[in-house]
Amino acid sequence: MAEGQETAARSASTCSDAAEECWMDFDGARMRYLRAGSGRPLILVHGLLAYSFSWRFTLQALAPYASVYAPDLLGAGFSDRPCDIDYSMGATARRVLRFAENLGLSSFDLLGTSRGGAVAMAAAAECVSTGCRARLRRLVLVCPVNPYSPQGRWRASFFAGRLGARLFRSGIACMPFLFPYFHARLYAEPNSIPPGSLEGYKAPLTNPGFYEHALSIVRTWTADLRELQALLPKLAAIPTLLMWGSKDPAVYLSSMEPLARHFANVQTVVFPGVGHLPYEECPEEFNRELINFLTRPDSV
Numbered sequence: 001m002a003e004g005q006e007t008a009a010r011s012a013s014t015c016s017d018a019a020e021e022c023w024m025d026f027d028g029a030r031m032r033y034l035r036a037g038s039g040r041p042l043i044l045v046h047g048l049l050a051y052s053f054s055w056r057f058t059l060q061a062l063a064p065y066a067s068v069y070a071p072d073l074l075g076a077g078f079s080d081r082p083c084d085i086d087y088s089m090g091a092t093a094r095r096v097l098r099f100a101e102n103l104g105l106s107s108f109d110l111l112g113t114s115r116g117g118a119v120a121m122a123a124a125a126e127c128v129s130t131g132c133r134a135r136l137r138r139l140v141l142v143c144p145v146n147p148y149s150p151q152g153r154w155r156a157s158f159f160a161g162r163l164g165a166r167l168f169r170s171g172i173a174c175m176p177f178l179f180p181y182f183h184a185r186l187y188a189e190p191n192s193i194p195p196g197s198l199e200g201y202k203a204p205l206t207n208p209g210f211y212e213h214a215l216s217i218v219r220t221w222t223a224d225l226r227e228l229q230a231l232l233p234k235l236a237a238i239p240t241l242l243m244w245g246s247k248d249p250a251v252y253l254s255s256m257e258p259l260a261r262h263f264a265n266v267q268t269v270v271f272p273g274v275g276h277l278p279y280e281e282c283p284e285e286f287n288r289e290l291i292n293f294l295t296r297p298d299s300v
Contacts, residue, residue, distance in 0.1 A: 018063045019070075024102055026095065029080040033071035033099075037063030040137070041105045042294065044070040045096060047114025049214055051077025053200045054113065057283035058290075065291055066109070071099060072204075073116075075216070081209030087216040089115075089224035093122035100134040107135040109294060114251065114276065115217065117144020118228055124238055125231035139240045140290065141259075143248050143276050147229040148255035188247040188275035197280065232262040239265045241293040245274030245281065267293060 019034040034052045036059040046054045052070040062068045072079040074095065075087055085091070096119060100108050112120025120139060127136045180198050187193050204210060240263040244253050253270065260266050269289045274281045 018060045024071075024099065026074060026098070027085075029074055029082045029085070031071055031074055031079045031099070032077060033069055034059060035070075036060065036068045037066055039064075039066040040294070041100075041103070041108040042066040042068050043096065043100060043108055043110050044068065045110070045112040045116035045120050046070070046073065046076065047116045048217060049076075050114070050116075050201065051079075051204060053077070053203070054277070054279065056200070057194075058279050058287060061283070061287040062291065062294075065295055069099075069103065071096075073119075075209070075213035077204050078207065081207065081213055083209065083212065087213060088220040089118050089122050090126075090227060092119045093126055096120070096123045097126060097132050097134070101132070103134075105134040107137050109138040109140065110136055111140035111142065111290075112144060113142035113279070115145050117141045118146065118224065120144070121146075121228060121235060122231060125234045128234045128238075136238065138294070139235070139238045140243065140293065141240065142243045142278065143245060143251045144242075144259070145225075145251055146255050146259050147225050147232075148258040149252045186250060186276040187281055188245060188249075188273055192275070192281040194280055232259075235262055236264045238263065240267070241290070242266060242268045243278060243286065243289065244268075244270050245276060245278050246270050246272050247274060248276045250276040 019036040022033050022035050024031045024033065032052070034055070042062065044052070044055050044058065046052060051072040055068075055070045059068055059070060073092060074085065075081045096110075110120050110123060112118070120141060121144065124136055124139050126132065180202075183198060183201060184190065184193060242256055242260055242263075244251075244256050246253055256268060256270075260268055271278045271282050271285060278286045
């Protein structure tokens with residue numbers, strides 16, 4: 001990444017005064033991540049078209065309780081966007097586990113939101129099936145993409161096709177107002193959008209390969225959901241927290257109950273009047289519930 005891009009990254013990632021910007025090498029590609037706090041390790045996995053900026057209200061609040069790591073997954077944010085790697089759910093999950101191992105962690109908690117929630121579940125299943133050097137302690141899923149919510153499936157199928165992909169690229173390029181339009185639709189109410197949110201999420205769009213990365217994820221969406229359906233029974237023993245907004249327009253709240261049945265030790269939290277991004281729409285309530293779960297004696 002050029003020096004100017006790194007400067008832009010630092011400017012766009014002022015999500016917390018307590019966060020340190022770091023970089024990690026992945027087979028020649030550089031992955032950016034933010035680090036804050038001290039305590040039991042917690043890895044935060046962002047969603048589609050997002051990056052570590054999503055956690056600007058979380059990092060500082062969690063810093064007294066955990067060593068928090070918030071990566072820009074390869075292809076997203078200000079990390080490199082190699083075009084020759086697998087961006088499917090399973091491959092991304094394995095990179096998250098490599099990230100934990102490269103950090104030298106012996107154990108960690110894992111939080112994933114939206115598509116990052118599906119990645120987190122796949123990573124957890126990988127730990128159960130094959131084991132991993134860093135032991136997964138607890139799992140937190142925030143409005144996670146899952147097989148029980150139909151929302152988004154037909155869109156993924158359409159944009160995965162040649163015509164849909166062409167319309168996606170040309171539409172966003174020729175009509176830049178579409179990005180803020182779709183971004184705003186993730187929130188339950190316009191007045192719940194924190195100041196500077198659109199600017200923060202738009203910051204990495206100038207880096208080449210942003211939309212190609214998104215399209216590569218969409219192409220495997222249907223197959224990823226089938227794979228996730230098969231993996232869910234492996235997660236029963238992992239202490240898990242499910243967090244949802246009651247007005248989530250992207251992943252329906254109705255999918256929380258069937259998803260929760262796969263976990264023997266599960267806690268659920270629903271935020272009234274909140275959309276797809278509770279860590280931004282109601283950060284104080286979100287952080288309080290998250291800290292309570294991470295610090296309770298019986299969630300080990």
